[in-house]
Amino acid sequence: EPEVTQTPSHQVTQMGQEVILRCVPISNHLYFYWYRQILGQKVEFLVSFYNNEISEKSEIFDDQFSVERPDGSNFTLKIRSTKLEDSAMYFCASSPDRANTEAFFGQGTRLTVV
Amino acid sequence: SQKIEQNSEALNIQEGKTATLTCNYTNYSPAYLQWYRQDPGRGPVFLLLIRENEKEKRKERLKVTFDTTLKQSLFHITASQPADSATYLCALEAGGGNKLTFGTGTQLKVEL
Numbered sequence: 406e407p408e409v410t411q412t413p414s415h416q417v418t419q420m421g422q423e424v425i426l427r428c429v430p431i432s433n434h435l436y437f438y439w440y441r442q443i444l445g446q447k448v449e450f451l452v453s454f455y456n457n458e459i460s461e462k463s464e465i466f467d468d469q470f471s472v473e474r475p476d477g478s479n480f481t482l483k484i485r486s487t488k489l490e491d492s493a494m495y496f497c498a499s500s501p502d503r504a505n506t507e508a509f510f511g512q513g514t515r516l517t518v519v
Numbered sequence: 520s521q522k523i524e525q526n527s528e529a530l531n532i533q534e535g536k537t538a539t540l541t542c543n544y545t546n547y548s549p550a551y552l553q554w555y556r557q558d559p560g561r562g563p564v565f566l567l568l569i570r571e572n573e574k575e576k577r578k579e580r581l582k583v584t585f586d587t588t589l590k591q592s593l594f595h596i597t598a599s600q601p602a603d604s605a606t607y608l609c610a611l612e613a614g615g616g617n618k619l620t621f622g623t624g625t626q627l628k629v630e631l
Binding site for chain 2: 436438446447453460463494498503509510511512513515
């Protein structure tokens with residue numbers, strides 16, 4: 406069964422460093438997302454991406470964050486200068502199209518900023 | 520302000536019984552509502568989607584109802600099993616952008 410894959414599963418980084426979280430969405434899906442979940446809290450939307458551009462972003466997704474689809478398969482989230490409060494589980498998700506809106510989530514990358 | 524509320528207390532039920540989880544929302548007009556399952560340290564897994572013009576949806580032992588007047592969805596698991604133990608999240612899409620807003624989830628524990 407097709408699935409969304411994320412790497413790495415766990416990333417530890419020093420405050421102020423840049424990190425890139427990687428995702429391979431399901432191949433025929435058109436919508437891509439990043440969500441995050443701080444430990445013990447709810448899943449929060451960060452950004453959606455369609456047709457090679459950001460379609461919507463939350464107030465969390467400030468100038469420190471960027472997304473890219475560098476080739477036909479990868480979808481990345483970059484945090485330019487990490488802060489302690491960026492520590493969270495980051496989930497990539499994809500959806501087939503606008504009519505089929507259920508989201509398929511990856512297993513997540515646990516980001517720990519020290 | 521917009522809110523999605525799920526019962527924050529854990530729900531413990533006996534194997535074989537029906538579990539009923541509640542999702543209430545305010546200040547949303549969602550085109551659809553979704554339910555996900557999340558196991559510890561894992562990503563959410565899609566279970567069911569119900570649209571605003573649908574009252575009820577079923578899939579195997581799962582049933583979802585959607586009352587746009589009450590602004591409430593109920594999620595039922597019949598003949599529950601210990602393997603159903605997980606956190607269940609409801610999520611709304613409102614605004615046409617496919618962005619999902621999640622509730623805090625309800626932890627379900629099914630005991631033998």
